[in-house]
Amino acid sequence: AQSVSQHNHHVILSEAASLELGCNYSYGGTVNLFWYVQYPGQHLQLLLKYFSGDPLVKGIKGFEAEFIKSKFSFNLRKPSVQWSDTAEYFCAVRSGGSYIPTFGRGTSLIVHP
Amino acid sequence: NAGVTQTPKFQVLKTGQSMTLQCAQDMNHNSMYWYRQDPGMGLRLIYYSASEGTTDKGEVPNGYNVSRLNKREFSLRLESAAPSQTSVYFCASSGWDPNTGELFFGEGSRLTVL
Numbered sequence: 063a064q065s066v067s068q069h070n071h072h073v074i075l076s077e078a079a080s081l082e083l084g085c086n087y088s089y090g091g092t093v094n095l096f097w098y099v100q101y102p103g104q105h106l107q108l109l110l111k112y113f114s115g116d117p118l119v120k121g122i123k124g125f126e127a128e129f130i131k132s133k134f135s136f137n138l139r140k141p142s143v144q145w146s147d148t149a150e151y152f153c154a155v156r157s158g159g160s161y162i163p164t165f166g167r168g169t170s171l172i173v174h175p
Numbered sequence: 176n177a178g179v180t181q182t183p184k185f186q187v188l189k190t191g192q193s194m195t196l197q198c199a200q201d202m203n204h205n206s207m208y209w210y211r212q213d214p215g216m217g218l219r220l221i222y223y224s225a226s227e228g229t230t231d232k233g234e235v236p237n238g239y240n241v242s243r244l245n246k247r248e249f250s251l252r253l254e255s256a257a258p259s260q261t262s263v264y265f266c267a268s269s270g271w272d273p274n275t276g277e278l279f280f281g282e283g284s285r286l287t288v289l
Contacts, residue, residue, distance in 0.1 A: 071215070094276055105179075105265065105280040106218075113276070152217060156276060161206065161225075161269070162233075163278065167217035 064089045064157050068166035075143055076174050083138040083169050085153030094156040095136040096163060097127055101149045109151070112136065123147070145175045177201050181266050181281035188256045188288045196251040196284050198266030206269045207249035208233075208278065209241060211262040218265070224249055256288045 069084040087093065097109040110121025117129040127138045136153060150170050154163035179200045188194055200207065209221040210233075220233030224243040238260060240252045249268075253260055263285050267278040 068217075096277060098278075105282045106267075106278075107280070108277045111277060154278075161276060162208070162220065162223060163276075165210075165218040167215060 064155055064160075064164045066153055066155050066164050066166040068151075068153055068169050070169045071167070072170045072172075074172045074174065077145055078142050079173075081138070081140040081143045081147070081171070083151055083153075083171070085136045085138065085166060087134050087136070087153075087155040087157070087164075089155070089157040090134065091157055094163075095127070095129060096154040096156070097121065097125070097136075097138050098152045098154060098165075099149050100152065100168075106152065109138070143171075143173045145173050147171060148173045179266055179268055179279050179281035181264075181284050184282065184284055186284065186286050188253075188286065190257060190288060192256050193252065193254050194256065194286075195253075196264055196266070196286075197248070198250060198281060199248045200266075200268040200279070201247065202268060202270070202279065203246070204268035204270045204279070205246070207243065208267040208269075209239075209249070209251045210265045210267065211235065212265060212283070213262050221251065221264075253286075256286075258288045260286065261288045262286060 065088040067086045095112040098106040099109045100106045112119045153166040156163040182197045205226045208223045210218045222241040224230045227246045266281040
């Protein structure tokens with residue numbers, strides 16, 4: 063069964079700092095990759111996704127992620143975070159022909175103004 | 176656009192009581208899901224429904240039942256609530272388009288079992 067690891071459980075940054083959140087998955091076949099964001103008190107919403115093509119994917123609000131197949135990774139990045147990026151971030155992977163994604167445990171990001 | 180609507184948003188139950196969480200989507204999606212979210216555990220799939228008339232167990236189905244009432248609605252029932260079921264519950268839906276595959280989530284239902 064697919065497993066998804068998010069190594070950073072809690073990240074605290076100051077505004078303008080750079081962000082990189084790690085995501086690794088276990089299944090080595092064809093994968094679809096997602097990052098979701100959950101702002102305080104809100105529901106999860108899609109930040110970006112990778113299905114095929116350019117492994118560098120750009121999403122909303124200046125976020126991007128890079129799919130590195132050899133490392134089974136899909137790390138999320140943002141060059142300069144803002145206070146409004148304070149949220150919980152979830153990596154999700156869909157694989158093996160299943161349409162159901164497996165979620166990581168999430169990373170809580172706090173950005174201090 | 177309503178998207179995915181869940182009710183109730185908050186509920187407090189006593190151990191042994193029963194309740195049903197309601198979920199409806201207006202995006203004509205085939206697949207619907209129920210997840211629970213617990214601190215440090217991320218999102219865990221309870222049950223899902225690939226299409227109207229079908230339901231399947233997810234990762235943590237014990238203590239829950241579901242009904243896919245029609246294409247729009249997917250309810251989650253706790254027959255005899257336990258404190259371990261204190262959690263935030265999210266309903267989600269997705270379409271068949273293989274080029275998208277993203278899930279659309281409701282706003283969540285926070286359940287406390289005393």
